[in-house]
Amino acid sequence: MAAEGDTVPDLPAIEAIELRREYGEVVAVDSISFQVRQGEFFAVLGPNGAGKSSLLHMLTTVVEPTGGTARVLGHDIVKDQAEVRRTLGMVFQDSALDERMTARENLNIHAVLYGIGRAEREEAIRHALAWASLEEVGNRLVRTFSGGMKRRLELARALMHRPRVLFLDEPTIGLDPQGRRHLWERIAAIRDEGVTVLMTTHNLTEANACDRVAIVDRGKLIALDTPAGLVATHGGAENATLEDAFIGLTGRDLRDEGASGRDQLLSFAKRGGELTR
Amino acid sequence: MSQETGVRSWAGIAPAVIWVMWRREVSRYLRDRSQMFGGLSRTILWLVILGFGIGAALREIEGYTYAEYILPGVVTLNVLFASLQCAISLVWDREVGLLRDVLISPSPMLSVALGKLLGGASISVIQGSIPLLFAPIVGLDLTVTSVLGAWGVMFLMGIFMTALGIVIATRLRTFEGFGSISNGVIQPLYFLSGSVFPMRGIIGGVGFLDVPADIRQELRRLGINAFGGGWIVQLPEWLQFLVYINPVSYQLDLMRFVLMNYQQLPLTADLAVTFLVPLAAAAIAAREIKNTLRATTRRRRGRKKPA
Numbered sequence: 001m002a003a004e005g006d007t008v009p010d011l012p013a014i015e016a017i018e019l020r021r022e023y024g025e026v027v028a029v030d031s032i033s034f035q036v037r038q039g040e041f042f043a044v045l046g047p048n049g050a051g052k053s054s055l056l057h058m059l060t061t062v063v064e065p066t067g068g069t070a071r072v073l074g075h076d077i078v079k080d081q082a083e084v085r086r087t088l089g090m091v092f093q094d095s096a097l098d099e100r101m102t103a104r105e106n107l108n109i110h111a112v113l114y115g116i117g118r119a120e121r122e123e124a125i126r127h128a129l130a131w132a133s134l135e136e137v138g139n140r141l142v143r144t145f146s147g148g149m150k151r152r153l154e155l156a157r158a159l160m161h162r163p164r165v166l167f168l169d170e171p172t173i174g175l176d177p178q179g180r181r182h183l184w185e186r187i188a189a190i191r192d193e194g195v196t197v198l199m200t201t202h203n204l205t206e207a208n209a210c211d212r213v214a215i216v217d218r219g220k221l222i223a224l225d226t227p228a229g230l231v232a233t234h235g236g237a238e239n240a241t242l243e244d245a246f247i248g249l250t251g252r253d254l255r256d257e258g259a260s261g262r263d264q265l266l267s268f269a270k271r272g273g274e275l276t277r
Numbered sequence: 278m279s280q281e282t283g284v285r286s287w288a289g290i291a292p293a294v295i296w297v298m299w300r301r302e303v304s305r306y307l308r309d310r311s312q313m314f315g316g317l318s319r320t321i322l323w324l325v326i327l328g329f330g331i332g333a334a335l336r337e338i339e340g341y342t343y344a345e346y347i348l349p350g351v352v353t354l355n356v357l358f359a360s361l362q363c364a365i366s367l368v369w370d371r372e373v374g375l376l377r378d379v380l381i382s383p384s385p386m387l388s389v390a391l392g393k394l395l396g397g398a399s400i401s402v403i404q405g406s407i408p409l410l411f412a413p414i415v416g417l418d419l420t421v422t423s424v425l426g427a428w429g430v431m432f433l434m435g436i437f438m439t440a441l442g443i444v445i446a447t448r449l450r451t452f453e454g455f456g457s458i459s460n461g462v463i464q465p466l467y468f469l470s471g472s473v474f475p476m477r478g479i480i481g482g483v484g485f486l487d488v489p490a491d492i493r494q495e496l497r498r499l500g501i502n503a504f505g506g507g508w509i510v511q512l513p514e515w516l517q518f519l520v521y522i523n524p525v526s527y528q529l530d531l532m533r534f535v536l537m538n539y540q541q542l543p544l545t546a547d548l549a550v551t552f553l554v555p556l557a558a559a560a561i562a563a564r565e566i567k568n569t570l571r572a573t574t575r576r577r578r579g580r581k582k583p584a
Binding site: 048061062085086088090095096098099100101105106108109110112113114115141157176238265274 | 284285293294296298302304305308309317368372373374376377378379380381382384418486
């Protein structure tokens with residue numbers, strides 16, 4: 001069955017209705033509702049521990065919500081899991097590649113898992129490698145790749161089965177500026193093809209380039225608007241930036257309370273020892 | 278045939294998915310020479326050094342040299358290591374590997390699990406075959422039939438142990454836990470399977486091995502395994518009980534039967550356990566793999582606050 005969204009242009013690509021996820025006593029996502037339009041480039045921005053990944057995991061059927069529901073192109077994330085999975089592509093925050101296999105082999109596994117027929121498979125792999133600028137190294141083991149190459153490969157893999165909605169969980173994390181820029185160009189190309197993109201990020205520059213930004217904190221959706229709209233409403237000064245709006249909404253407290261004391265100390269040091277409390 | 282998920286499948290069986298997952302396991306194994314080295318070093322340590330070392334003192338064990346007697350046990354040891362190692366790779370595969378991409382795909386998870394199980398079993402057959410290469414050195418004559426039979430038993434044992442390993446792996450929090458699994462699972466299963474000592478029999482007999490091989494075979498058929506000297510031994514009852522409840526005992530006994538025409542447990546029990554236990558274990562492992570990613574997320578949640 002084809003996605004209903006194929007014939008209903010006004011159908012939201014993603015629709016979350018009072019979506020909630022609890023883990024014991026911890027409320028990771030607290031009754032969040034929002035819509036993402038088809039073809040929209042949508043960012044979910046939030047501090048550490050805000051609930052971004054939990055939200056993404058629910059929308060991609062990795063975990064089931066404990067309350068509310070969501071639909072991806074009209075398909076319920078609990079009742080129509082198979083349909084939702086056919087519709088979406090996903091790039092995880094940590095690499096989800098088999099490093100002991102070649103790029104080509106990784107792509108081949110994905111193609112088989114998504115039912116790309118044998119006749120089209122070779123062409124799909126060739127196209128994915130070309131798209132990621134990895135044609136020359138297709139037969140090399142992934143463990144020999146740089147972080148940027150792995151990220152491009154993952155992005156190309158996520159697009160192989162032509163998903164209509166793409167989820168990116170902090171896709172540029174850990175990349176150097178060159179790698180980030182290269183990857184960002186690829187993401188922009190996806191956007192031009194009309195694929196709906198929902199991306200979680202810490203990076204305010206990246207969030208600024210999105211159509212709309214949802215700011216999530218402590219499991220709640222606290223603001224949703226265009227980047228310019230967020231700055232105008234929450235920036236607080238004439239030359240305010242999205243960062244000002246973000247800090248204004250989420251405060252200046254460190255949010256890595258789940259990290260070890262050593263990590264918190266390093267995090268503090270990276271901020272130049274600035275007093276943040 | 279249905280095409281509900283875009284993948285050709287019937288009742289959760291998608292041959293293309295099983296094939297690609299099987300090939301992944303085998304390719305990864307063939308590229309990792311350390312596993313093959315491990316299989317070889319275990320064989321040399323147990324079969325050659327221990328086999329000939331203890332064999333020099335025991336002389337005969339149920340009419341076989343000690344090295345001959347423990348050869349099926351060393352095959353079993355290699356199968357246990359290979360299949361558990363394949364299964365335990367799930368731990369890091371789901372944390373930082375390909376498995377997450379597999380688990381959010383529309384492919385039937387039963388087929389993913391079957392690919393993993395068959396991959397683990399195939400690797401077990403390769404690893405288990407290493408000690409068989411030493412059969413001429415220890416003086417055990419192999420035939421095409423006995424090798425094919427041994428491969429069949431290794432394969433089924435591999436399915437069982439890979440499935441058991443998957444069930445364990447889905448409950449492991451860190452890859453470092455593999456060390457305790459090695460000591461806590463493989464060694465008890467190995468030592469309590471009759472691999473290195475018989476449940477009962479004649480040990481240290483004198484002269485039987487000096488009889489020409491064809492006459493020895495004839496005597497064995499008559500139930501004669503020793504001439505004189507030696508000790509009649511029997512395990513204590515509590516130890517016998519542990520051997521009886523260990524499925525590997527029956528699989529090893531069947532392997533010893535196909536390789537040496539010697540057994541200590543009822544053949545029907547050997548066949549029933551060897552064929553039925555892997556099926557049950559595979560069904561449980563398939564269900565566990567389906568729940569793996571959900572379990573991962575729960576564990577991550579337990580470790581730190583969500584991002």
